[in-house]
Amino acid sequence: MPLSPLHILRFCAAMLALAAATAHAAQPATIRVDYTHSGNALSDQYALERVVVEPLPWPGSLAQGLDNTDRGQNRVEVVDAKTGDLLYSRGFSTIFGEWRTTDEATKASRSFQESVRFPKPAAPVRVRVLKRDERNQFSVAWSVELDTDAPDVVRKQQPAPAWPIPIRVNGASPDKVDLLVIGDGYTAADMKKFEADAKRLADHLFTVSPFKERAADFNVWGLAVPTQEPGVSRPSTGVHHASALGTRYDIFGSERYVLTLDNRALREIAQHAPYEFIEILVNNDTYGGGGIFGQFSTAAASNDWANYLFVHEFGHHFAGLADEYYTSPVAYAPSDKRMEPWEPNVTALRDPAALKWKRHVLAGTPLPTPWPKAEYEEHSRAYQKRRAALRAANRPESDMNALFREDLAFTGKLFSQAPQRRTVGAFEGANYEAKGFYRSEMQCIMFDRSERFCNVCNDGIETIIDLYSGK
Structure with missing residues (x-):
């Protein structure tokens, strides 16, 4: 079906905004390492899948390559293979890390897809994934030598399945925090609804302190691959819908927990927009969401509590904030240890x-x-x-x-x-x-479902804004 003049104008405007945000002198390419993380409650293993050069240049600030926030259950480190110099680091957590605390992990092993991203280095590197040990200190869990110019590095991929929509663009990506809002469960007829949902919820985020005061430090993009049916799967009620992302309810047996377990699909869609953080909007009205530090967060866009869900789950993903509630049922087994949590709050x-x-x-x-x-x-x-x-x-x-x-x-x-x-x-x-x-x-x-972050959470959020905006 041919595009209307309005669609052509909107597409051109989006491409101009994308070009302006990604055009920055001397930005290197973006490298993504896809790997599998498997195991159970007692042990885990890693295996390299592939190394990818993503379509867009590195969106982050080169002035803030090292992460000193001590957040996350894991940390990625990129080290010069010859000199041993630390070039890049970031803390993060994983779905595997959450799953291994469930009852299922005491009875069976599973494999999860994961990725780490970093600016393309000039020489071969060693990529290390660290995890917290019994002392709550980081130790190396996996290490792999990589030459990002090797013949088997993926440099050419399929065309973008959808184009990014500029929701709010305040400057070049390396000087801003880039948030990508991805839609799932939106049909082709729902694309205007997705754009309105993304704008509405992003606008709400920037009414909440400290995001309100730091709104100029963010770019926000929207991206959605249309589905055949509206909404995502909710297996506990017999609802199963296909989508490019595979986002669904009932993760780990929790009816309100919404995630995608298809990391490869998520990254292959997200790579077509500048991003450092991702929030997935599902086109559902049933209460639900989720958030993994340094991976992504989710929220049901059509629920009455969507504003709260968007902000709360983004707090997990963006700043590694812990849940402060304790009376709701969760999928995780309680720990018999009381180590000091790494979460700041x-x-x-x-x-x-x-x-x-x-x-x-x-x-x-x-x-x-x-x-x-x-x-x-x-x-x-x-x-x-x-x-x-x-x-x-x-x-x-x-x-x-x-x-x-x-x-x-x-x-x-x-x-x-x-x-x-x-x-x-x-x-x-x-x-x-x-x-x-x-x-x-x-x-x-x-x-709870109140409207403000506490002072300690504010501090935790501000620290991450500074890290990613190059302050």
């Missing part, structure tokens, strides 16, 4: 004098900090039973949304009467555990 409080956010704590604040925990938990037990009953009965999503509003209203009223309402301290109950882990404030986007 939760703590095991082993040494109150060395609390990692102590600069925010006023003198005289008790640690742990009292809050109406018993009342909150009593209400939450009843709320979770009602929530499970609604899902079991396959009730309309409007019933679930009403329950969420009721729950948030109860929490807001309960907390408004607490003396420590706006105190920064150490409140027990976080990281999916009622005891042994602590959050910094009573309420935060990472704790």
Whole structure:
């Protein structure tokens, strides 16, 4: 079908914006290493699949090649093979890392696709993937020697299945944080809806501090490959839809957990836009989302809580923020250890004098900090039973949304009467555990469906913005 003049104008405008954002002196090519990560709860292995030169130049700042944030369950390091000099590093986490904490991982082995990306080096390198050990320190898990000019490096690929849409472009990619919003479950007739959803949710992100104050440091792009049917798969209800990304609900048996396990498909689509971070919008109204630090996040775009889902899940993906809630059922088995979490917004409080956010704590604040925990938990037990009953009965999503509003209203009223309402301290109950882990404030986007990040989460986000915007 021939393109209309309007479509041609929009396409040309998009290409001009893309050219302006990616045109930057001396930017090297983007290298992607695809590999498999397999194993179970007790052991894991890595195997190289292929090395790819992506179609677009490196989108990141060359001034910030090394990551000193100490975030993530893993870290990639690119080292000059001859001199041993560290050229590039980034922290990240993986779907495998989450899966291995599930009950299934104690009974079976699985394989997951993963990728790391870095600016093309001038000489052969050693790529190392590190993981945290029992001391919570990084040690090398896998190392591979690579010559990115070798004959078997993939340099030519299929044409782009879709073209990126500029949602907001504030400058050249190396000077900005590039966020790519990818649509899944949008048909060809839904493309205008996808663009509107992406713009609406990106606009909301930049009303929330600290993204609000740092909005000029971001570019946002949209990209969607049309599907035959609207919406993505939700196997627990018998709904199965094909899509290029394969995003679905019910990941690891959690009805609200939405991810794609097809990393290769995701990367081959995403490579046609400048990106450092990805949020996948699914064209569904059922509550759900997910977020993996340094990989991607997801959100149900048509749910009443889409604004919250977009921001909360992006907090996981972008800044490695931990979940601060602890009364909702999750797919992960609780740990019998209480190591200090690497996430910046939760703590095991082993040494109150060395609390990692102590600069925010006023003198005289008790640690742990009292809050109406018993009342909150009593209400939450009843709320979770009602929530499970609604899902079991396959009730309309409007019933679930009403329950969420009721729950948030109860929490807001309960907390408004607490003396420590706006105190920064150490409140027990976080990281999916009622005891042994602590959050910094009573309420935060990472704790419930409220509207603001706590001060500690703000700090954690600002650090990553600085890292990727070259500040």
